[in-house]
Amino acid sequence: SQASKLLVLPGDGIGPEVMREVAKLTQWLSTARGLRVEIAEELVGGASLARHGVPLRPEVVTLAKEADAVLFGSVGDPNWGHVAFDKRPEAAILGLRQALSLFANLRPAQVFPPLVSASTLKPEVIEGLDIMIVRETVGGVYFGEPRGIETLPDGTRRGVNTEVYTTPEIERVARVAFDLARLRGNRVCSVEKCNVMESGLLWKQVVSALHEREYPDVQLSHMLADNCAMQLVRNPKQFDVIVTGNLFGDILSDLASMLTGSLGMLPSATLGAVQENGKRHALYEPIHGSAPDIAGQGIANPLAQILSFAMLLRYSLKREDDARLIEQAVSNVLASGLRTADIMSEGMARVSTETMGAAVLQEM
Amino acid sequence: SQASKLLVLPGDGIGPEVMREVAKLTQWLSTARGLRVEIAEELVGGASLARHGVPLRPEVVTLAKEADAVLFGSVGDPNWGHVAFDKRPEAAILGLRQALSLFANLRPAQVFPPLVSASTLKPEVIEGLDIMIVRETVGGVYFGEPRGIETLPDGTRRGVNTEVYTTPEIERVARVAFDLARLRGNRVCSVEKCNVMESGLLWKQVVSALHEREYPDVQLSHMLADNCAMQLVRNPKQFDVIVTGNLFGDILSDLASMLTGSLGMLPSATLGAVQENGKRHALYEPIHGSAPDIAGQGIANPLAQILSFAMLLRYSLKREDDARLIEQAVSNVLASGLRTADIMSEGMARVSTETMGAAVLQEM
Ligand SMILES: CC(C)[C@H](C(=O)O)[C@@H](O)C(=O)O
Ligand SMILES: CC(C)[C@H](C(=O)O)[C@@H](O)C(=O)O
Numbered sequence: 246s247q248a249s250k251l252l253v254l255p256g257d258g259i260g261p262e263v264m265r266e267v268a269k270l271t272q273w274l275s276t277a278r279g280l281r282v283e284i285a286e287e288l289v290g291g292a293s294l295a296r297h298g299v300p301l302r303p304e305v306v307t308l309a310k311e312a313d314a315v316l317f318g319s320v321g322d323p324n325w326g327h328v329a330f331d332k333r334p335e336a337a338i339l340g341l342r343q344a345l346s347l348f349a350n351l352r353p354a355q356v357f358p359p360l361v362s363a364s365t366l367k368p369e370v371i372e373g374l375d376i377m378i379v380r381e382t383v384g385g386v387y388f389g390e391p392r393g394i395e396t397l398p399d400g401t402r403r404g405v406n407t408e409v410y411t412t413p414e415i416e417r418v419a420r421v422a423f424d425l426a427r428l429r430g431n432r433v434c435s436v437e438k439c440n441v442m443e444s445g446l447l448w449k450q451v452v453s454a455l456h457e458r459e460y461p462d463v464q465l466s467h468m469l470a471d472n473c474a475m476q477l478v479r480n481p482k483q484f485d486v487i488v489t490g491n492l493f494g495d496i497l498s499d500l501a502s503m504l505t506g507s508l509g510m511l512p513s514a515t516l517g518a519v520q521e522n523g524k525r526h527a528l529y530e531p532i533h534g535s536a537p538d539i540a541g542q543g544i545a546n547p548l549a550q551i552l553s554f555a556m557l558l559r560y561s562l563k564r565e566d567d568a569r570l571i572e573q574a575v576s577n578v579l580a581s582g583l584r585t586a587d588i589m590s591e592g593m594a595r596v597s598t599e600t601m602g603a604a605v606l607q608e609m
Numbered sequence: 610s611q612a613s614k615l616l617v618l619p620g621d622g623i624g625p626e627v628m629r630e631v632a633k634l635t636q637w638l639s640t641a642r643g644l645r646v647e648i649a650e651e652l653v654g655g656a657s658l659a660r661h662g663v664p665l666r667p668e669v670v671t672l673a674k675e676a677d678a679v680l681f682g683s684v685g686d687p688n689w690g691h692v693a694f695d696k697r698p699e700a701a702i703l704g705l706r707q708a709l710s711l712f713a714n715l716r717p718a719q720v721f722p723p724l725v726s727a728s729t730l731k732p733e734v735i736e737g738l739d740i741m742i743v744r745e746t747v748g749g750v751y752f753g754e755p756r757g758i759e760t761l762p763d764g765t766r767r768g769v770n771t772e773v774y775t776t777p778e779i780e781r782v783a784r785v786a787f788d789l790a791r792l793r794g795n796r797v798c799s800v801e802k803c804n805v806m807e808s809g810l811l812w813k814q815v816v817s818a819l820h821e822r823e824y825p826d827v828q829l830s831h832m833l834a835d836n837c838a839m840q841l842v843r844n845p846k847q848f849d850v851i852v853t854g855n856l857f858g859d860i861l862s863d864l865a866s867m868l869t870g871s872l873g874m875l876p877s878a879t880l881g882a883v884q885e886n887g888k889r890h891a892l893y894e895p896i897h898g899s900a901p902d903i904a905g906q907g908i909a910n911p912l913a914q915i916l917s918f919a920m921l922l923r924y925s926l927k928r929e930d931d932a933r934l935i936e937q938a939v940s941n942v943l944a945s946g947l948r949t950a951d952i953m954s955e956g957m958a959r960v961s962t963e964t965m966g967a968a969v970l971q972e973m
Pocket of ligand 1: 335338495835
């Protein structure tokens with residue numbers, strides 16, 4: 246069979262550090278388990294800005310479109326905070342989401358049993374927690390027009406952004422949520438702010454109508470975004486699948502992953518539409534960011550990046566066994582007591598990025 | 610001296626139930642401590658819709674403008690979820706904020722020592738927590754135009770809202786935050802999403818410039834809204850004053866108050882500009898909502914409403930002693946072990962709204 250095409254984009258900060266550990270796993274899978282991948286690696290974000298003057302070159306977008314899957318690190322670099330919007334490191338991930346129409350970001354908030362104590366929440370509140378947040382990622386206030394900063398005749402400046410959602414945009418992401426719910430706890434909670442925003446009111450109406458038409462077997466509830474933030478703290482286990490827009494999803498999924506105490510452990514997948522050839526564009530990335538504060542120290546947790554790679558193997562390359570092998574290895578390493586700084590707790594052994602990566606490889 | 614004018618607006622759900630307990634305190638303060646207030650009480654929200662067909666009558670707005678302070682309960686009633694935006698119960702509070710230019714909502718997230726165990730967070734994470742969130746309340750996506758739902762020729766529907774912030778709107782609320790910080794821990798964290806929204810970028814720039822010009826003695830930091838949600842869970846005690854826009858403030862302040870385990874305990878004040886006569890419009894309300902799920906059962910916690918009244922006495926009526934008296938009474942009642950359902954924990958005595966209110970009065 247043909248080799249699968251993989252595009253690897255380490256990005257900024259700790260991105261390249263954690264990606265290095267994935268490279269070792271890929272190599273091992275090729276040798277030991279017949280994984281056949283053709284890997285291209287490119288700069289994005291601040292790294293690309295420094296070398297090429299732009300955060301995302303068109304060549305990289307082309308490679309991403311041709312690839313069977315994209316493995317992304319993270320972008321963001323405080324040194325580029327004051328340049329124009331389309332020149333920011335962040336424009337790389339936003340541009341890829343748009344160019345490949347990656348509209349559904351799947352963000353699991355799961356608690357790893359040996360890490361329960363790393364959470365700031367009480368064990369009984371989060372033990373067994375398993376939420377899937379489906380966040381819309383190519384619409385909403387992130388991309389709506391008009392946008393910008395204008396200066397009025399009297400010198401006052403005015404910053405504007407536009408939140409827009411249309412029926413088809415809402416339906417396609419809600420479908421992903423309902424389909425996922427059927428494979429899990431069969432419950433979807435749709436989150437918006439319909440009491441003050443018409444875009445949220447439309448969201449609620451469209452999700453309700455789709456539910457009635459196509460998914461009456463799934464249990465659907467609606468929640469305001471402010472209440473959802475509270476409920477995630479009060480009783481996170483009430484949720485199964487949450488579906489929401491781009492901005493609320495950004496905030497609520499970060500909140501949910503921090504509840505688990507395992508932010509450095511959590512992968513995510515961003516999916517596009519199924520194309521005519523049956524394939525689906527997909528990008529895999531850790532939930533954590535580029536963490537400039539700890540970059541270069543070799544102490545970042547590589548497990549979220551490694552688990553993102555496992556998701557890639559499962560969903561894009563259909564290599565369920567390899568995915569399981571990695572996930573089991575990660576489990577074993579945690580059980581053996583190794584911890585990077587972010588998930589450290591008493592009695593455990595604190596290790597570097599490299600040692601953690603090597604330990605996972607060893608377990609395989 | 611002249612009697613102060615108070616407008617009391619109980620609203621919907623548990624609003625009238627908890628307001629009843631405040632009325633008893635007012636009466637006692639009048640008899641025992643010479644408080645001179647002229648009280649007008651009016652319907653707002655769903656209650657006003659049911660009687661008058663609108664959530665907020667112009668007469669009520671006039672009374673609010675003439676009053677020395679407004680004591681608000683809460684609005685929101687699921688029975689009115691499907692009517693037009695300006696006919697919703699919520700339009701009452703949004704309309705009052707606008708009509709009186711109540712632009713700065715002060716929301717403390719404080720932990721009451723005897724309630725530490727009611728939080729879902731570990732005691733060491735929240736003990737001593739004392740954050741003040743200053744939320745902008747008359748701008749942003751709540752009020753920006755254009756807004757609405759339109760149907761395109763092909764039948765697609767499109768929901769639109771507009772996030773707008775101008776230099777003066779940002780400056781006046783940032784000033785409130787800096788002034789408050791000087792009376793507290795002297796630190797302000799300004800929160801936006803400047804990496805994807807120009808309105809957030811302007812927000813950050815204006816806050817920074819004001820800081821340099823007028824508040825160089827206050828420590829200022831900036832944080833993205835998604836990161837702020839995470840940091841509030843990871844280490845909430847890192848914050849002193851947080852200043853942010855309407856939508857982020859709505860979500861983050863609800864999140865912060867839930868961390869404390871004392872949502873039913875937390876008051877808020879919403880302030881307008883200082884007027885020519887030296888007065889300042891102000892509205893006081895609990896952070897919690899109308900809680901339709903428990904309305905009518907007589908089990909709601911009246912303490913947030915009572916403490917909102919204490920804030921009113923302190924800030925609008927300049928009756929510091931009366932405010933302290935109430936706060937001390939609340940403290941004593943908690944210490945004595947009385948708890949409403951929301952703050953119940955083992956070994957405590959579960960009481961009704963009325964018993965809790967009576968106990969506070971008793972302590973005074
Ligand atoms: C880097 C940034 C633009 C991005 C976002 O806001 O979407 C990030 O926070 C995320 O959640 O993937
Ligand atoms: C009732 C609602 C419109 C309101 C808001 O979103 O501002 C409430 O959630 C609040 O925080 O005061």
